[in-house]
Amino acid sequence: MSRRLRTILSIMALATLNACGGGPSGPPPDNLDNACAIVAQKPHYLRAFKATERRWGVPVPVQMATIYQESKFDGEARTPFRWTLGIIPMGRQSSAYGYSQALDGTWEEYLQDGNRAARRNDIRDATDFMGWYMAQSNQRLGIPMHDARNHYLAYHEGRTGFSRGSYNAKPWLLRVSGEVGQRAVVYDQQLRACGRR
Numbered sequence: 548m549s550r551r552l553r554t555i556l557s558i559m560a561l562a563t564l565n566a567c568g569g570g571p572s573g574p575p576p577d578n579l580d581n582a583c584a585i586v587a588q589k590p591h592y593l594r595a596f597k598a599t600e601r602r603w604g605v606p607v608p609v610q611m612a613t614i615y616q617e618s619k620f621d622g623e624a625r626t627p628f629r630w631t632l633g634i635i636p637m638g639r640q641s642s643a644y645g646y647s648q649a650l651d652g653t654w655e656e657y658l659q660d661g662n663r664a665a666r667r668n669d670i671r672d673a674t675d676f677m678g679w680y681m682a683q684s685n686q687r688l689g690i691p692m693h694d695a696r697n698h699y700l701a702y703h704e705g706r707t708g709f710s711r712g713s714y715n716a717k718p719w720l721l722r723v724s725g726e727v728g729q730r731a732v733v734y735d736q737q738l739r740a741c742g743r744r
Contacts, residue, residue: 573622574621575619575620575621576588576589576592576620579615579619579620581737582608582611582733582734582735582737582738582741582743583737583738583740583741583743585611585620586738586743589620589670591670591671592620592670593607593743594671595670595671595673595674595675596610596611596674598671598674598675599674599675599677599678600678602675602678603675603678603679603681603682604678604682604685604692605677605678605681605682605692605698606692606693606731606735607734607735607738607744608695608731608732608734608735608738608744609681609692609693609694609695609698609731610674610677610678611730611731611734612695612699612727612728612730612731612734613647613677613695613698613699613702613727614646614647614673614674614677615727615730616699616723616726616727616730617643617646617647617648618645618646618647618648620646621646622645622646622667622668622669622670622673623645623668644667644668645666645667645668645669645673646667646668646670646673646674647667647673647674647676647677649667649673649676653680654667654676657676657679657680660679662675662676677702680702681698681701681702683706684698684701684702684706684709687706688701688706688709688710693731694728695727695728695730695731695732696724696725696727696728697709697724699723699724699727699728700714700720700724703720703724704720
C-alpha cells in the first residue's frame with residue numbers, strides 16, 4: 548500500500564472516529580425522549596437551560612426541543628462530509644457545529660456581541676447562543692418565546708428567510724418544525740410531571 552493511500556485512509560479513519568466520539572462535551576444522554584431522564588443524567592444541562600430562560604426568556608422545553616433536533620444533545624455534532632467519487636472527503640456540508648449547530652458566521656456575531664470566550668461544544672454557551680438568537684427573533688419577527696415551531700423555522704432559515712417565507716417551499720422542514728413544536732410540548736409536560744419546571 549502506498550504512503551499516500553495510507554495517509555488518506557488514516558485521515559478518513561480519524562474523521563470517522565471524531566464524528567462518532569463524545570469528545571470533551573461527553574456522550575449524549577441515554578434517553579432523549581424523556582426530558583426528566585435527560586436532566587437527571589445531566590443536571591448541568593438543566594442549570595444551563597434555566598440560566599438561558601432567565602437571561603433571554605426562552606422556555607426550557609423550547610431550548611431542549613431545538614437541541615434535540617439540531618444535535619441530539621451531542622456537543623461534538625457536525626454535518627456529514629461531502630464525498631467525491633464516493634471515497635474522497637471534500638469537507639463538511641456546512642460549518643454547523645456543537646449542541647446548537649451554530650454556523651461559523653452566526654457564532655462570530657454572537658461572540659462579537661459579548662461572549663468572546665464561548666464554545667459551541669459547551670452546553671452553557673450553546674444554550675445562551677440559542678437564547679440570544681431567539682430573543683432577536685422575538686424582537687424582530689414577533690415570534691412568541693414559547694412558539695418552538697416558528698423559532699425553529701427562523702433558526703433554520705435565518706430571520707430573513709423566515710420573513711420571506713422560504714420554509715413554505717420545503718415540506719420536509721415544515722414537518723420537522725412541527726415535530727420540534729410537539730417535542731417542546733411533550734418535554735414541558737414531562738418536566739412539570741417530575742417537578743423540574
